Amino acid sequence: MEKILEVKNLRKEYSDFILNDISFSLEKGYIMGFIGPNGAGKSTTIKLIMNLAKRDAGEIKIFGLDNINDEVVIKQKIGFVYDQNYFYGDLTIAEIKRIIAPFYVNWNDRIFNKYIKEFELPADRKIKHLSRGMQMKFSLALALSHDADLIILDEPTSGLDPVFRNGILDILADLIQDENKGVLFSTHITGDLDKIADYITFINKGEIVFSMAKDDILDNYAIVKGPRELLDDGIKKEFTGMRFNRFGFEGLISDRNRTKKLFKDRVIVERATLEDIMLFSVRGNGND
Numbered sequence: 425m426e427k428i429l430e431v432k433n434l435r436k437e438y439s440d441f442i443l444n445d446i447s448f449s450l451e452k453g454y455i456m457g458f459i460g461p462n463g464a465g466k467s468t469t470i471k472l473i474m475n476l477a478k479r480d481a482g483e484i485k486i487f488g489l490d491n492i493n494d495e496v497v498i499k500q501k502i503g504f505v506y507d508q509n510y511f512y513g514d515l516t517i518a519e520i521k522r523i524i525a526p527f528y529v530n531w532n533d534r535i536f537n538k539y540i541k542e543f544e545l546p547a548d549r550k551i552k553h554l555s556r557g558m559q560m561k562f563s564l565a566l567a568l569s570h571d572a573d574l575i576i577l578d579e580p581t582s583g584l585d586p587v588f589r590n591g592i593l594d595i596l597a598d599l600i601q602d603e604n605k606g607v608l609f610s611t612h613i614t615g616d617l618d619k620i621a622d623y624i625t626f627i628n629k630g631e632i633v634f635s636m637a638k639d640d641i642l643d644n645y646a647i648v649k650g651p652r653e654l655l656d657d658g659i660k661k662e663f664t665g666m667r668f669n670r671f672g673f674e675g676l677i678s679d680r681n682r683t684k685k686l687f688k689d690r691v692i693v694e695r696a697t698l699e700d701i702m703l704f705s706v707r708g709n710g711n712d
């Protein structure tokens with residue numbers, strides 16, 4: 425399998441935050457969801473990949489090339505959608521397109537116009553007068569109009585209504601039918617990833633929790649519910665995270681096969697969603 429993006433032992437230190445030893449890779453033909461709570465380090469990682477911030481250590485390869493030394497070549501083939509509008513607000517959609525298009529060797533006006541029409545974007549409207557959803561769609565139209573092989577989206581769906589969100593997800597799912605392309609998609613709306621992601625990379629407090637195939641994650645993790653008296657300190661340690669209510673406990677376990685051994689049939693075992701996994705992992709264990 426050919427790697428389209430490879431991040432190895434990446435490190436970045438800010439005064440109050442350290443992104444530490446981040447490693448993951450994305451193969452061609454797949455969508456990777458990049459999840460983590462607020463402040464986990466998702467945007468920082470993406471900025472380092474895009475060489476918008478300087479790494480302190482580690483290595484980033486895109487299409488097998490170094491993301492700094494070969495930045496100019498690489499950027500021709502990356503479509504980037506950032507979580508904020510970074511275009512000059514007084515220019516119109518058509519004016520910004522005219523500025524950006526010449527930078528790309530493979531710019532395709534026909535595809536751009538197709539998206540503008542599909543997204544119902546008014547070409548003569550100033551950026552500052554576009555809604556957040558329209559700005560996002562405009563960014564997406566730009567990112568998809570130069571034959572990019574790696575699409576990186578930082579929170580593309582946050583603040584968008586479900587209809588807009590689903591439209592974006594459909595486009596990404598279509599895009600990946602071309603098996604030469606890959607998508608890295610950061611979000612905290614884990615429901616979006618249930619629909620389209622093949623792999624999930626989860627970071628918390630600047631560190632990787634896991635980077636795995638989504639199906640493996642959902643097959644292995646489970647929510648276990650049962651009475652408190654089944655728990656002792658040893659058993660509590662088996663859980664990634666736990667909460668208590670008046671009926672008993674509810675906990676996330678990363679290896680559902682362990683539950684039979686630990687509890688026999690005295691607990692209820694349910695499939696965990698990505699949201700459960702994120703919430704319980706962030707909360708941690710032992711909060712009684």
Ligand SMILES: Nc1ncnc2c1ncn2[C@@H]1O[C@H](COP(=O)(O)OP(=O)(O)OP(=O)(O)O)[C@@H](O)[C@H]1O
Nearest residue numbers: 438439440441460461462463464465466467468469
């Ligand atoms: N330029 C900077 N200088 C100092 N600290 C920074 C800088 N950029 C980011 N940070 C810090 O790094 C941490 C991680 O931020 P980051 O934006 O990467 O998180 P995130 O996972 O994208 O969060 P969110 O989901 O809220 O966007 C935060 O504590 C933030 O304050």
